[in-house]
Amino acid sequence: MKKSVVIGVICAFFLGFMVLPSLYAGLTYQHEFKDKNKSYAHGEYADEILLYAPVEYGEMREAPVLFSHSSHSAFACGDCHHDAEGKPKDETQKMLGCMSDGCHDMAVAETPQDRRDIRYFYKAYHDQCMTGCHRTLAQAGEPTGPTACPDCHPK
Numbered sequence: 001m002k003k004s005v006v007i008g009v010i011c012a013f014f015l016g017f018m019v020l021p022s023l024y025a026g027l028t029y030q031h032e033f034k035d036k037n038k039s040y041a042h043g044e045y046a047d048e049i050l051l052y053a054p055v056e057y058g059e060m061r062e063a064p065v066l067f068s069h070s071s072h073s074a075f076a077c078g079d080c081h082h083d084a085e086g087k088p089k090d091e092t093q094k095m096l097g098c099m100s101d102g103c104h105d106m107a108v109a110e111t112p113q114d115r116r117d118i119r120y121f122y123k124a125y126h127d128q129c130m131t132g133c134h135r136t137l138a139q140a141g142e143p144t145g146p147t148a149c150p151d152c153h154p155k
């Protein structure tokens with residue numbers, strides 16, 4: 001075989017079996033870290049994360065939501081990051097994104113029941129962030145975050 005053919009085959013292998021699948025995996029992982037040097041993989045976590053719907057959800061109707069850790073620094077990690085029983089995690093426990101496997105990983109709600117299932121990412125985020133926290137604080141007259149659609153999903 002000619003050397004160029006061998007190199008071509010090797011390149012095709014890498015592109016087909018290594019590069020493209022990892023790019024795809026990158027796409028199915030729905031976040032974009034504003035600070036690319038920081039992600040959990042590096043033992044640190046990003047301050048600002050742009051949250052997208054899962055890829056399987058299909059076309060998004062709204063703009064992705066910007067989440068900032070530093071603007072929530074008045075809260076403990078475990079106020080948001082909890083285990084499968086809903087118990088707050090402490091800083092020695094591994095914290096992951098909300099849509100991680102086994103968590104709020106339902107991408108598509110097929111039935112009205114699904115729409116009320118806390119595994120449905122849409123319900124999990126809205127219940128936790130919008131109604132559960134921001135609105136409750138607003139009603140209590142406390143400083144709070146956005147409660148209106150376009151304040152989280154900018155036009």
Ligand code: HEC
Pocket residue numbers: 051052053054059060061062063064065121122125126129130134145146147148149150151152153
């Ligand atoms: C406190 C912030 C917040 C507010 C307020 C909020 N959302 Fe969301 N919403 C999210 C987050 C976080 C997600 C999950 C990540 C994503 O899909 O961008 C989400 C997901 C969605 C999705 C699914 C993804 C898509 O774009 O199709 C829709 C639809 C949606 N929201 C509509 C609304 C509507 C309508 C309102 C107002 C009633 C609203 N949201 C208010 C944070 C918010």
Ligand code: HEC
Pocket residue numbers: 031038039040041044045046049051067069072075076077078079080081091095096097098099100
């Ligand atoms: C106000 C709620 C809130 C608080 C408080 C909070 N986080 Fe987060 N954290 C989030 C959200 C929302 C995300 C993005 C979720 C997603 O990716 O679906 C996130 C993502 C993460 C990730 C995953 C980043 C990655 O690389 O995937 C880690 C790790 C993390 N947080 C650690 C922490 C630690 C440690 C603390 C406490 C010092 C903390 N968080 C405090 C809400 C919070």
